Amino acid sequence: MADFTPVSGFMGGMLIGLAATVLLAANGRIAGVSGILAGVIKPVRGDTVWRVLFIFGIWLGVLAYGFARGAAPLVEIEAGWPTLVVAGLLVGFGTRLGSGCTSGHGVCGIARPSKRSIVATLVFMLTAIATVFLTRHVLA
Amino acid sequence: MNSSRLQFLFALLAGALFGLGLAVSQMINPAKVIGFLDVSGRWDPTLAFVMLGALAVTGLAFRVILKRSRPWFAERFSLPTKRDIDPRLVGGGALFGIGWGLSGLCPGPALAALVTAQSSVLVFVGAMLAGSALYSALDRT
Numbered sequence: 001m002a003d004f005t006p007v008s009g010f011m012g013g014m015l016i017g018l019a020a021t022v023l024l025a026a027n028g029r030i031a032g033v034s035g036i037l038a039g040v041i042k043p044v045r046g047d048t049v050w051r052v053l054f055i056f057g058i059w060l061g062v063l064a065y066g067f068a069r070g071a072a073p074l075v076e077i078e079a080g081w082p083t084l085v086v087a088g089l090l091v092g093f094g095t096r097l098g099s100g101c102t103s104g105h106g107v108c109g110i111a112r113p114s115k116r117s118i119v120a121t122l123v124f125m126l127t128a129i130a131t132v133f134l135t136r137h138v139l140a
Numbered sequence: 141m142n143s144s145r146l147q148f149l150f151a152l153l154a155g156a157l158f159g160l161g162l163a164v165s166q167m168i169n170p171a172k173v174i175g176f177l178d179v180s181g182r183w184d185p186t187l188a189f190v191m192l193g194a195l196a197v198t199g200l201a202f203r204v205i206l207k208r209s210r211p212w213f214a215e216r217f218s219l220p221t222k223r224d225i226d227p228r229l230v231g232g233g234a235l236f237g238i239g240w241g242l243s244g245l246c247p248g249p250a251l252a253a254l255v256t257a258q259s260s261v262l263v264f265v266g267a268m269l270a271g272s273a274l275y276s277a278l279d280r281t
Contacts, residue, residue: 004184005166005186008166009186009190010190010193012161012163012164012165012167013161013165013189013191013194013197014161014193014197015158015160015164016165016190016193016194017161017193017195017196017197017198018157018161019154019155019161020154020158020194021197021198021201022153023154024205024206024217025205025211026146026147026150026151026154026211027213028214028217028219029218030220033247033248037251037269038272038276049148050147050151051151053148053152053155054151054158055251057157058155058158058159058251058252059159059252061155061157061158061161061163062159062160062168062253064156064159065160065164072256074169074171075256076169077243077245077260077261078171081260083242083243084243084264085263085264085267087238087239087240087242087264088239088250088263088264088266088267088268088271089239089268089270090236090238090239090242091236091245091246092239092269092270092271092272092273092274092275093235094234094235094238095247096232097228097231097235098228098233098234098235099220099228099232101236101248102247103158103247103248105233106194108198110195110198110199111198111199112219116220116222116224116229119225119233120229120230123234124233124234124236124240125237126237127237127240128177128237128240129241131238131242132179133179133180
């Protein structure tokens with residue numbers, strides 16, 4: 001589980017960067033998943049179809065990987081349902097309040113470069129690290 | 141093809157590259173993400189290499205792209221306009237960070253992991269959509 005895989009990590013990261021590059025170059029949009037999703041939940045006329053297609057694309061990409069490898073990618077979730085509900089609410093609400101998530105702030109915003117995105121990325125990284133430390137090493 | 145069809149095609153292509161990248165990098169796996177966040181456990185620095193790989197591409201490419209007057213198939217670039225570091229940015233980031241740390245899931249990997257049809261992923265994504273909808277409801281006032 002906790003095996004260090006820097007090469008496939010870097011290559012996968014480049015693919016994510018390429019995805020953000022394609023979306024900005026072609027459509028002038030930021031590949032931030034929380035923002036793209038927000039526009040699907042609260043649709044604005046003429047600004048919804050591309051968002052749905054981007055999300056379909058994500059599924060296609062994962063499926064393509066699965067077919068190429070002959071197995072679905074591993075998705076291991078330790079947290080129980082009550083924790084997942086709380087976590088999901090926090091992620092959904094927090095990414096809207098903070099105008100972005102790992103992709104929008106982390107991958108796109110830092111590249112622009114945006115001071116807000118650099119601050120946001122530091123905040124959610126450090127908060128997540130602190131949360132894992134507390135829940136796994138202090139309260140556990 | 142007209143420009144809106146091309147926009148749709150490229151949104152699909154970008155999504156597919158994004159999903160492929162999440163799978164190749166294993167960031168689709170929350171256990172792998174927790175492995176990075178758990179710095180005092182058996183630390184797995186892979187996530188940092190994913191960010192480096194992504195930023196190696198966007199850091200260069202965005203600079204070139206944003207020098208253009210407009211994107212290929214749209215009239216203008218749709219970029220964030222806010223500039224100030226306000227309490228909403230920091231507070232929102234912190235709430236997101238807590239949720240991310242509790243689950244190992246952030247929005248991209250959570251949507252991508254729906255492909256596996258695991259009930260845990262459905263529960264998380266359902267709550268995430270509710271959280272986002274709650275924000276929309278409160279923000280209107």
